[in-house]
Amino acid sequence: MAGRHFESVCIFHILDGLRDGLSHFSQPSRVALIYCTEHGGAPRIYDPQDLLRGHEPKLRDFYLYSARWRGVPIDSPEVVFLDQDHYNRLDMAGVVAYGARTRSVAYQVWFTEEHPDMCSLGPTKRWMEYAVRLFSQNYETEDVTNIDAAGYMLQHCAVHAVRDYLVDERSRLGWLDTQIRVYPFLDAVLGISATREEGAWPRGRMVVVEPNQLDQVRFICRFPDYERPQMADHKHVRKLLQAVERSGRVLVSDGRTVMGIAIGPMPGAYLAAQFSGMHGFLWLKDEMVCSFSDGSFNSSNRRANLVQVEEQLLETDMSLEDQHSLMQIATMLVNRVRDLRHGCALVLDLHREPLNMAGQHFETPLNLTDSGQLKLACSLAKVDGALHIGRDLKLHGFGCLMDGRSVPGENRARGARFNSALRFTAEHEDILVVVVSSDRPVSLIRNGVELTAQCRFEHIRGCPTPPLLAEWIMG
Structure with a gap:
């Protein structure tokens, strides 16, 4: 199999594998490719799910009205990755781009969605590098037997992807000569996160420090050489985490064993895992890299994305200060409920005079701008029924019934x-309801319509020949 047909099959399998992998690592994701196999040839595009639709003017100016993107021909077998300036000139909001020039493919850039809750773009870009x-x-060898394996690997x-990003970032920070093995650390993080102790999920913080910097760590206690738990012994390390949970203490490791328990700042480009029950977060120094749960890594920072609530509030006649305060209240309540993994509903009542909802009321509504009363509202959210919050930033009732x-x-x-x-919202105007499910x-x-409903992307079918970019832009 050769020529344009092999090119189409190759692109199809790699793109579909990349799309499927990123969709599991993040939210459902689309992927697109702009490429040119020969230097000086016309660019082609493969965008089966219309990720780049809406960006036609920018793509036209960048690829058709200019030749700066072509660069110079590559004669060596090395991969020359595009620099950041290249992506800055593309400047496509909400899209992650990554590409390179090689001897076999003169130019290629892969695109995917930048989700608003991503901890870091680093692992996603490493994935696109693959x-x-x-x-x-595969394009150079034209071996059709390898294509399925390439898609499956992606x-x-x-x-x-997480490991390669950590290694690259630590190298960029000057830690080329490192003794930390990242794969065993990541394996330990996933293993410990899935290990319960007396029915409880792990909580606490574990850091990995370069062995030659352990003398800079403020140890509370250190374990003797022959009694240090191995990182691979997930059950033992899980037991030790009980000594640091809900405190400022941390377990300190050199990457192979647990050295002891310490407090205070850590030296160098250390790695850290924060276990928070059924989920946790992976850090490189002060940068959150990704989260983890259910035995796998995920790009999400696990914070609720309430941008649609903010957009709805901007359309009201509320003052900007009250809009901001109501947004903060809703965010606090939603994130607290999500962390505790129970469901609730928030009725944001935008009427000047709050509705009379059936439920439990107060002699004096709770002022949610007061931190103590806001914490009480977080606890009341556990009660069956909805929280009734007015535009006056007060909680007027809890356990409220929404009928209709x-x-x-x-x-x-x-x-x-x-x-x-x-x-309920279908029968009452000026009402926003935020529903948080236990999962x-x-x-x-609003108005009987879910504003956050996600579109279901059509499955990619067949291996059509990618059209010329100029034809695609013309529609």
Whole structure:
């Protein structure tokens, strides 16, 4: 198999594998490719799910009205990755781009979505780097038997992408001569996170410090050489975490064993894992790299994205100060509920006079701008029913019932809280309902419509020949 047909098959399998892998590491993700196999040739595009639709003017100016993107021909077998200035000139909001020039493929840039809750773009870019290399290698060899394996490999690269990003960043910070083995550390993090102790999920912080910098660590206690737990002994390390949970203390490791318990700042480009029950976060010094749960890494920072709530509040006649305060209150309540993994509903009542909702009320509504009363509201969210919050930034009731007549768009898979919110908002204007499910999804509902509903992307089918970019732009 050769020529344009092999090119199409090669791109299809690599792109689909990359899309599937990134969709599991992040939210559902689309992927696109702009490439040119020969220096001086016309650029082509493969965008089966319309990721780049809406960016046509910028793509036209960058690729068709200018030749700066072409660079110089590559004659050596090395991969020459594009510099940051290249992506800055593309300047496509909400899109992550990564590409290179090689001898076999003169130019290629892969694109995917930049989700608003991503901890870091680093692992995603390392993932896209694998796609760059696989496309160049397979296109040069034209061996069809390798293509399926290339696509499959890209579906399962989370640990490798996180590891490579950590190694690259530590090298950039000057830690080329390192004694820390990153793979065993990542394996220990996932193993410990899945290990319960007397029914409890792990909590606490564990850091890995370069062995030659351990003398700069403020140890409270150190373990003798022959009694240091091995990082690979997940059960033993999990037990030790109980000594540092809910405190300023941390377990300190050299990457192979647990050296002891310490407090205070850590030296160098240390690695850290923060265990927070059923999930946790991976850090490189002060940078959050990714989260982890259920035995796998994820790009999410696990914070609720309430941008739609902010957009809805901007359309009201509330003062900017009150809008900001109400947004902060909603964010605090939602994130607290998500952390405790129980569901709730927030009724944001934008009427000048709050509705009279059935539920438990107060003699004097709680002032949610007061931190103590806001914490009380977080606890009241555990009670069945909704929290009724007025535009006056006060909690007027809890355990409130949202009733109404059946409306189109109800989804029995989403439960009573979600469907009740659809019915209630369909019958009451100027009401926003934020529904937090116990399994973490957050929905915003107004006028009987879910504003946060995600589009279902069509599956990629077949291996069509990627069109010329100029033809694609012309529609």
